[in-house]
Amino acid sequence: MPRFLRDSALTDAEAQRLATSPAFPWADFRQMLTDDAFAELNATFPPLTAFERHDGLVRSHGQRPHDRYYLAYETSIYHRQGKGDYGLTGDTGNTTHDRLPDVWQAFIEELKTDETYRRFIVKALGTDRIVTRFAWHVGTTGSEVSPHLDARDKVGTHIFYFNTKEDWREEWGGSILALDGKQVPAMNPDFGDFRGEVAMDIRDNRSFLFKNTADAWHGVRALTCPANSYRRLFNVVFETPDKRRGGVRGLLDRVLR
Template sequence: MKGTFIDYELLRRFDIDAFKKRSPFPWEDIGGFLTQEGFHSLYTNFPSLDLFEYHSNRRRTHDQRPHNRHYLAYENSIYHKDGPPMDAGGLVRREQLPTAWQGFMDELETSDEYRRFIRRALGISDFIPRYAWHVGSKGSEVSPHLDSPSKIGTHILYFNTSVDWNPEWGGSTLVLGGKKIEAMNPDFADFETSAAARITDNHSFLFKNTSSAWHGATALTSPDGSYRRLFNIIFETSRRSVGRKLVDRARAMFALPS
């Protein structure tokens, strides 16, 4: 597919002020972020599961239950600083992606209007984007958590339809409010409120990372062969990336060990 994937008219109609005032943190369940043609093209050409690596029982910072899933990073992976083993998967280059996804990545990387929209919504002057695909299967869960402080916010694009996904199987991202315990590894029952974001038919979930931005997704009950598919656009602080570049430059100049 050639042309625009993002529905810019929708972005222009987006109520930034209402988004910022939303409780318990800024979030929005956005229907139609992609054009109909764009969504269909990306949905049909979703990256092959053969490119992914499976994350199984990885330990988490606050001993939350693990987020078991298939994971694929674009260009660089936070899980493999020096690149994954040759046969491990989990990292994809632009030229390895289907043509539709190459076009979409090009648009994300060059769209001034989308960047301005994100700056306004998240209240930031600059950010560094990072991209990753997640695929969940039966039993996969995203236990309640806060994102790392380096994340300013995330835009999650879902690639399921009402034909291939039954809401009774779970998978909705849950916005959690009113945490009733002090622990940093709470369960879903430890929150007073829970609101679900839709994950089918060209819906996406935008949220700002704050100290109250608790979210998660209950364990999937989908049948074998059915997958919850999403693409994460993560907006990180530029300071972290600038720091990495300075360290890499110093190592190159002075031949320091990595």
């Protein structure tokens, strides 16, 4: 199967762009996927029937809930025992490798094993002590990602967006916001509690990579799209290996190498 990622987008110079970003290390990328890869992945994005609906899940610092549809690859953080117990049961919102379309299986394999992508991520995040997990998100009318910091055991996240100018209008919102200059001490600030923000378009083969730091505040304002329009993305999450200790199956398969 042809390559998904463009080598020209995975250079040290591109990775270094994170270091020059304001507030915290982030960069948005255009055309990181080849045109054919984006078209095929977009056309075979998992159907909404495979997802689990999240409504009103409590967040750690009392932020407004991130209501959305969620689908995890192999293991869901929302169904782990103990600390990961969100009161959700069953096997919904979860998919296995063999249940995905061939094109998505191949894409995930490339993300897990491709040495060029590994070097790019290690350069961008400044560490090679990472394991990966994958998940798809779908936002609908009213969905919001209230301003937040990611969990401390996340090293960074690479978000691939799957919308186009044909299915998503700019006035509906959906842009991810890199937030700067928090002016209140609370850990559940609102968008107006920041001095500045930078908005990134999510349409036509865009992706957003950021390093998780103590200042990596980000969010998405509530969507105003029609009922049958969806904000779609695929998350590649890089975590510290320590988080996966204690019997999580497939650890070695998830190591980015």
